[in-house]
Amino acid sequence: MIQTNYLIIGSGVAGLTFAIKIADRFPHKNITIVTKASEEESNTKYAQGGVAVVVDKIEDSCSQHIKDTLLAGDGLSDEAVVSMVINQGPQRLKELIKWGAEFDKDASGNYDLGKEGGHSQNRVVHHKDQTGLEIERAIISQVHQKKNIQVLEHHFALDLITDNNCCLGAYVLNQKTNEILVFKSDVTLIATGGIGHLYGHTTNPVIATGDGIAMAARAGAQVTEMEFIQFHPTALYEASSRPTFLISEAVRGAGAYLRTKKGERFMTKYDDRAELASRDIVSQSIDMELKKTGDPCVYLDCRHLDRAMLLEHFPMIYQRCKSIGIDMARDLIPVVPAQHYLCGGISVNTDGKTSVENLFACGECSRTGLHGANRLASNSLLEALVYSDKIYHYLESHSWENADWRDDVPVYDLIKRPKISAQYTKKLKKELQHLMRQNAGIIRYNSDLLNAEKQLHKWQEEVQTKCKTHQISCDLYELKNMIVIALLIVRQSILRDENHGGFVKFTIGKK
Ligand SMILES: Cc1cc2nc3c(=O)[nH]c(=O)nc-3n(C[C@H](O)[C@H](O)[C@H](O)COP(=O)(O)OP(=O)(O)OC[C@H]3O[C@@H](n4cnc5c(N)ncnc54)[C@H](O)[C@@H]3O)c2cc1C
Numbered sequence: 130m131i132q133t134n135y136l137i138i139g140s141g142v143a144g145l146t147f148a149i150k151i152a153d154r155f156p157h158k159n160i161t162i163v164t165k166a167s168e169e170e171s172n173t174k175y176a177q178g179g180v181a182v183v184v185d186k187i188e189d190s191c192s193q194h195i196k197d198t199l200l201a202g203d204g205l206s207d208e209a210v211v212s213m214v215i216n217q218g219p220q221r222l223k224e225l226i227k228w229g230a231e232f233d234k235d236a237s238g239n240y241d242l243g244k245e246g247g248h249s250q251n252r253v254v255h256h257k258d259q260t261g262l263e264i265e266r267a268i269i270s271q272v273h274q275k276k277n278i279q280v281l282e283h284h285f286a287l288d289l290i291t292d293n294n295c296c297l298g299a300y301v302l303n304q305k306t307n308e309i310l311v312f313k314s315d316v317t318l319i320a321t322g323g324i325g326h327l328y329g330h331t332t333n334p335v336i337a338t339g340d341g342i343a344m345a346a347r348a349g350a351q352v353t354e355m356e357f358i359q360f361h362p363t364a365l366y367e368a369s370s371r372p373t374f375l376i377s378e379a380v381r382g383a384g385a386y387l388r389t390k391k392g393e394r395f396m397t398k399y400d401d402r403a404e405l406a407s408r409d410i411v412s413q414s415i416d417m418e419l420k421k422t423g424d425p426c427v428y429l430d431c432r433h434l435d436r437a438m439l440l441e442h443f444p445m446i447y448q449r450c451k452s453i454g455i456d457m458a459r460d461l462i463p464v465v466p467a468q469h470y471l472c473g474g475i476s477v478n479t480d481g482k483t484s485v486e487n488l489f490a491c492g493e494c495s496r497t498g499l500h501g502a503n504r505l506a507s508n509s510l511l512e513a514l515v516y517s518d519k520i521y522h523y524l525e526s527h528s529w530e531n532a533d534w535r536d537d538v539p540v541y542d543l544i545k546r547p548k549i550s551a552q553y554t555k556k557l558k559k560e561l562q563h564l565m566r567q568n569a570g571i572i573r574y575n576s577d578l579l580n581a582e583k584q585l586h587k588w589q590e591e592v593q594t595k596c597k598t599h600q601i602s603c604d605l606y607e608l609k610n611m612i613v614i615a616l617l618i619v620r621q622s623i624l625r626d627e628n629h630g631g632f633v634k635f636t637i638g639k640k
Pocket of ligand 1: 138139140141142143144163164165166168169170171172173174175176177178179180181260261284285286287320321322323332333334336340341375469470491492493494506507508509510511513
């Protein structure tokens with residue numbers, strides 16, 4: 130058994146920023162971060178657009194940012210949470226800058242603020258189109274400077290250890306040695322990010338399989354609003370590429386149009402804000418156009434925009450398009466909606482506490498009430514920054530009882546069991562992704578959801594048996610977790626009887 134004061138699962142913006150603060154405040158306590166790939170691999174690393182924060186107090190105001198967030202959330206955001214998160218934004222940005230993250234400035238030395246769908250003002254602080262990479266770089270370098278933080282790469286958290294609704298630690302698979310380690314911790318933070326790989330088309334990296342949410346659900350934590358999944362309207366359409374490359378909202382913010390194959394600029398038919406309508410509306414509009422025409426994609430048109438501006442602001446997107454023979458200043462870019470973000474997740478209060486004692490959740494895996502039925506672009510890095518700070522302050526100012534360690538915690542020695550075949554997990558993951566895309570995608574039907582639920586229960590039984598008879602591996606556990614998440618999405622979609630934001634369901638009828 131390995132003892133640690135703070136066990137953090139995940140090394141994205143949520144986990145790392147929490148670790149930095151706790152390490153500074155409690156230099157004599159030890160902090161362990163387990164992460165299933167290399168330390169920088171995360172959704173955070175791929176964030177392009179930036180962080181939505183009110184820094185221009187003349188044109189913009191927190192009340193306008195709050196209004197935009199509530200509008201995107203379509204009546205289901207928690208107003209107190211929205212106000213708290215947005216008002217804390219400027220402080221959290223200052224911290225990032227103090228830790229060494231750099232953001233673009235204009236010629237007069239002011240932050241160059243981007244505008245994205247659903248925002249009424251320019252307020253997105255960014256580092257070219259690689260904001261996440263810059264943030265991850267800065268905070269990892271801070272983590273490396275702290276003597277009391279240990280980062281364990283290629284360590285896959287399997288399950289939480291609980292007793293009497295209190296978290297005592299977690300089982301973690303060392304993917305290099307295949308050993309299952311037992312961690313005992315005073316506090317456990319789940320910061321495992323999103324669920325993108327439940328859907329075939331996703332902008333998320335392969336780590337995004339919903340592990341933390343699945344393990345929290347197994348431990349009895351409340352998990353809610355899983356039906357609110359955001360599909361990014363404009364991922365680069367390439368038949369073979371997984372994950373799908375994201376063409377940032379900021380490109381539409383800079384003036385790009387969406388067109389059908391025939392050249393029609395269709396967004397004006399669906400919303401007065403046209404291409405700058407919120408993501409749910411743009412994704413649903415594209416979905417409807419694709420269903421109408423039978424085309425596999427629509428097109429983003431930047432041909433009327435200045436080449437120098439495109440190169441200056443979107444160097445990574447420019448290069449990526451170029452690598453497949455598309456000159457974004459001259460050619461149309463084929464795009465398709467792809468799963469991008471999960472608005473729901475592990476329910477937490479304003480201190481980041483879950484319904485299980487000594488268990489906290491932060492970042493994309495959590496449901497705070499900020500996003501409601503749809504996330505406003507660039508509000509998620511902000512949410513993770515604010516909540517990791519809230520959890521830190523809660524732990525700084527509260528003492529709590531550590532639960533007694535259970536003597537009956539099983540120790541696993543599973544090395545002797547047969548390995549699961551990679552072919553089996555790959556095939557079933559693919560089938561699951563297909564099922565989720567078809568039956569629980571952008572527009573859903575109750576009959577499809579009910580069919581999906583039946584199939585998922587069958588797979589769940591099958592995979593649970595495999596977990597008992599085969600060696601536990603990252604692959605097998607990801608599959609097990611993906612089925613748990615799929616069931617949560619499908620069940621909660623069936624139960625929701627009103628359409629809001631990103632959630633569109635027809636109770637009767639079939640595609
Ligand atoms: C392409 C793209 C562009 C985006 N652009 C923006 C943007 O411009 N602005 C914005 O606000 N948001 C953006 N987002 C969303 C934002 O990046 C994420 O919501 C945010 O970074 C999530 O941070 P996190 O710390 O919660 O999770 P992540 O950054 O995803 O980190 C999760 C960590 O958990 C680890 N992990 C997962 N499961 C396990 C396990 N079982 N055991 C151990 N470790 C595990 C992962 O390896 C990873 O280190 C974007 C997302 C993508 C994919």
